[in-house]
Amino acid sequence: MIGWTDEQRTLRAAAAELGAAVGKDHLERDATGEFSRDGWALVRESGLLGLPFGTEYGGLGADLLTTMYVLEGLGEACRDGGFPFSVTTHVVSTGVPLHRFGSAELKARYLPGVCSGSAIGAHAISEPDAGSDMMAMRTTAVLDGDDYVLTGSKSFVSNGPIADTYLVYARTGKAGAPDAITTFLVERDSPGLHVGQPMGKMGLKTSPLSELFLDGVRVPATRVVGKVGAGFLVLDHVMKWEILLSFVVNLGEMEHRLRESVRYARTRKQFGAPIGSNQSVSNKLVDMRIGVETSRKWLYDTAEKLVARKNVTTDIAITKLVVSEANLASALAAVQVFGGYGYMTEYGVEKDVRNAVAGTIYSGTTEIQRQRVAAMMGLG
Amino acid sequence: MSRIDEITRYVVAEFAPDIRADELDADYDLLDNGVVDSLGLLRLIGWLGERYDLPVDDIDLAPEQFRSVRAVDAFVESALVKGPAL
Ligand SMILES: Cc1cc2nc3c(=O)[nH]c(=O)nc-3n(C[C@H](O)[C@H](O)[C@H](O)COP(=O)(O)OP(=O)(O)OC[C@H]3O[C@@H](n4cnc5c(N)ncnc54)[C@H](O)[C@@H]3O)c2cc1C
Numbered sequence: 001m002i003g004w005t006d007e008q009r010t011l012r013a014a015a016a017e018l019g020a021a022v023g024k025d026h027l028e029r030d031a032t033g034e035f036s037r038d039g040w041a042l043v044r045e046s047g048l049l050g051l052p053f054g055t056e057y058g059g060l061g062a063d064l065l066t067t068m069y070v071l072e073g074l075g076e077a078c079r080d081g082g083f084p085f086s087v088t089t090h091v092v093s094t095g096v097p098l099h100r101f102g103s104a105e106l107k108a109r110y111l112p113g114v115c116s117g118s119a120i121g122a123h124a125i126s127e128p129d130a131g132s133d134m135m136a137m138r139t140t141a142v143l144d145g146d147d148y149v150l151t152g153s154k155s156f157v158s159n160g161p162i163a164d165t166y167l168v169y170a171r172t173g174k175a176g177a178p179d180a181i182t183t184f185l186v187e188r189d190s191p192g193l194h195v196g197q198p199m200g201k202m203g204l205k206t207s208p209l210s211e212l213f214l215d216g217v218r219v220p221a222t223r224v225v226g227k228v229g230a231g232f233l234v235l236d237h238v239m240k241w242e243i244l245l246s247f248v249v250n251l252g253e254m255e256h257r258l259r260e261s262v263r264y265a266r267t268r269k270q271f272g273a274p275i276g277s278n279q280s281v282s283n284k285l286v287d288m289r290i291g292v293e294t295s296r297k298w299l300y301d302t303a304e305k306l307v308a309r310k311n312v313t314t315d316i317a318i319t320k321l322v323v324s325e326a327n328l329a330s331a332l333a334a335v336q337v338f339g340g341y342g343y344m345t346e347y348g349v350e351k352d353v354r355n356a357v358a359g360t361i362y363s364g365t366t367e368i369q370r371q372r373v374a375a376m377m378g379l380g
Numbered sequence: 381m382s383r384i385d386e387i388t389r390y391v392v393a394e395f396a397p398d399i400r401a402d403e404l405d406a407d408y409d410l411l412d413n414g415v416v417d418s419l420g421l422l423r424l425i426g427w428l429g430e431r432y433d434l435p436v437d438d439i440d441l442a443p444e445q446f447r448s449v450r451a452v453d454a455f456v457e458s459a460l461v462k463g464p465a466l
Contacts, residue, residue, distance in 0.1 A: 101440065135418050178411055178418040179443030227442035232418045233425075309437055311426030375419045376426075378394060 002300060008066050011051075012073035018046050019078030026080035026206070030351055033198065033205040035162060039083050043117060048074070049091060050115025053099055057111035064241075064303050068248040075252025079348060081355040082206030084249040089158045089207070090114070092242040094121030094165050097183060097234050101226035106185065110165060122163035124154035124212045125235065131155070132368045134169070134181075135232070139214060141170035141182055147218040148172075148184060150192075153211060158362075160210035161198045164188050168214065169231050181231030185223040192217040203354030240316050242363050244303050247323040250359060251295045254330045257352060258288045261337045275337070284333040291326030298322050317364075317372040324359035325366060331356040384453045390427060391449060395420055406450040411443060421446055428452070434459040 004012075022039035029036060043049060052067040053059030062070070074084050095114040098107055113119030130136040139152025150170050157166070166186045173180035186193060196211030226234040262285055265276030275281050298319040306312045331352040335342035342349040360366045374380050381389075384406060392401045395415050410416045416424060424446055429436040434456065445455040 100437075174412065176417075177414075178416065178421045179447075227440060227444070229444065230440075230442045232421070233441045233443070236422060309429070309435060311430055313422050313426050372419065376423060 002065065002069075004069060008069055011062070011066065011070045014046060015048055015070045015074040016077035018042055018048065019074040019076070019084070022083050023077070023079035026078075027346065027348055027351075029080065029206050030082075031345075033200070033208070035086065035206055035208050036080065036083055039080070040086075040117060040120075043087060047115075049087065049095075049117040052091070053095055053111055053115050057107065058115035059111070064244065064307055065300065068244055068299065068303055071245055072248045072252040072255075075249035076256045077252070080206050081253065081352065082204040085204050085246065085358075086120075086159055086162075086207040088242070088246040088249060089123075090117070090121045092238055092245055093123035093159070094119075094167055094185070096241045097167060097225050097238050098185075100237055101183070101230070101234050103222070105222065106225065110185065113165070119164040120159055120162050121165050121167070122157050122159035123167040123169070123238070124157045124160075125169045126155045127153065128155050132365060134235070135176050135178075137169065137171055137181065139168070139170040141172050141184060141219070143172075143221065144218075146222075147220055148182075148224070150184060150186070150214045150217040150219055153213045155211055156199070156209055156362075157212050158207060158209045160195055160212055161208040163195075166193075166212065167225060168212070168219075169235060170214075172231075173229055178232055179229035181235075182228050183225040183231045183234045184219045185225055186214075186217060186219055190217050190219070202357060203351065204358050205354075236313075239363060240306060240312065243316055243320045244299060244306075246363065247295070247320065247327075247359065248299050250323055250327040250356070251292065251299060253352065254288070254292050254295065254327055257330055257334050257349075258285070258292055261285055261288060261334045265337055281337060284337055288330045288333050291330050295323040295326050314373055314376045317369040317376075320363055321366050321369040321373075324356070327359055328353070328356040383456060384449060386431075387452050387456075388449050390431075391415070391424070391452075394423065394427075404449065406453075407448050409447055410449070411447050416446065424452070428456060428459075432456050432460065 022036050047060055050059030051062045055061045078084055098111055114121055125134055127137050141148040141150045168184045168186045169181050171180050172182040192215040194213040198208045198210055265281055265285060266274050268275050302312050302315040302319045305315055334349050335353060338349050341347045388404050389401050392404055425436055428434055439459055446452055
């Protein structure tokens with residue numbers, strides 16, 4: 001078990017305070033699908049957006065485990081599930097790849113905006129005909145003088161409607177080859193870049209998402225992030241961080257949900273006894289607890305392995321699968337424990353089910369994670 | 381066994397089990413010819429990192445470095461110069 005320092009605990013408490021403030025009007029904003037601009041102003045002030053990045057860029061220079069621990073606190077306190085999703089998307093979509101693969105010039109120019117939150121980040125990988133099979137993407141980038149010209153469309157871009165900077169993955173090589181994809185930094189006001197309308201969705205309604213259309217967008221070759229043809233490797237690095245940072249937020253949410261469900265099961269009486277005294281109810285709570293503990297172990301063990309520079313390709317796939325499925329199971333169980341109140345919108349329990357379904361789809365679906373583990377076992 | 385032989389054996393065992401190690405030319409294009417796909421690339425990098433204790437997370441990775449057995453060998457050589465993983 002990791003022993004957290006006072007400093008780490010203080011950072012987490014600050015994130016929790018922030019999360020509680022942002023989440024205050026979560027039901028109203030979930031109903032209207034509104035991103036919290038006030039929340040973004042608060043998170044900018046807090047310094048949280050620059051947690052894992054170097055102080056020379058305005059970041060806090062925290063390590064991966066500290067960053068996760070603080071984000072877990074945000075998830076535990078923030079009832080607006082879409083908001084932390086936008087926060088982690090911002091951090092991992094632009095900050096993480098720039099920090100690891102960006103040229104000195106790109107880092108100096110763009111990382112301060114990531115850390116301060118003045119330039120919201122997003123990444124565009126999925127396409128109408130290339131979701132799980134991202135290597136089949138059709139968006140092309142063709143070198144023309146000192147620029148690449150990007151043409152194509154992207155289907156689901158989280159933060160798309162509010163972003164200032166997009167990391168767009170496009171094909172520069174032979175379709176399907178591992179060296180076919182390159183990562184480009186594209187500014188929102190680039191001529192030929194069209195951001196679609198926010199798309200309605202089942203959950204995470206307060207985190208806006210849109211399509212992106214690239215119609216001959218010229219991007220200077222200096223804005224390639226990583227090497228030409230290294231987009232798949234850039235994305236692999238991003239996905240490790242995305243899974244750890246985004247799903248540790250879900251761990252915090254599960255912890256909160258478990259606590260509330262136990263409290264309810266101990267106080268809600270039917271047939272003259274607390275509902276939690278029935279084993280069929282307490283079993284659900286025990287399973288929720290197992291989900292929390294298993295998720296915590298997978299998340300932090302995998303992070304420790306990553307920090308120790310071990311190969312985590314299999315671990316990260318298992319972590320993603322375990323935590324996203326545990327979160328969904330926990331959200332469904334909570335609705336059942338709360339009964340009719342769980343099902344009604346105004347109690348805020350059912351919303352978690354809608355949010356949790358998304359986690360089994362983005363960052364690679366549950367099925368694809370199984371495929372990955374199988375591939376790493378030399379199968380398929 | 382030389383390092384290049386060891387890498388050849390791994391590539392054949394993992395990605396081309398139908399051929400013998402001595403049939404794989406060290407310059408054969410593994411990427412263009414579909415021997416190593418994107419997930420295969422991750423497996424190969426993971427194996428190299430652990431087998432040779434390479435700081436793969438500190439290196440500016442590019443698929444070019446894994447195009448052929450000879451390229452992989454050169455990658456390991458240059459990564460070792462940078463020092464073992466901490
Ligand atoms: C809330 C949300 C936010 C998102 N944010 C972003 C973002 O910011 N940027 C971005 O680029 N994308 C984003 N996505 C897109 C997401 O990454 C894709 O939806 C996901 O990769 C699946 O692709 P797809 O939707 O095209 O489904 P498909 O790939 O068409 O899959 C459909 C079904 O078939 C299954 N399937 C497909 N192939 C296989 C296989 N080989 N074996 C077994 N089953 C298989 C899948 O698991 C799934 O159940 C987001 C999605 C959601 C829901």
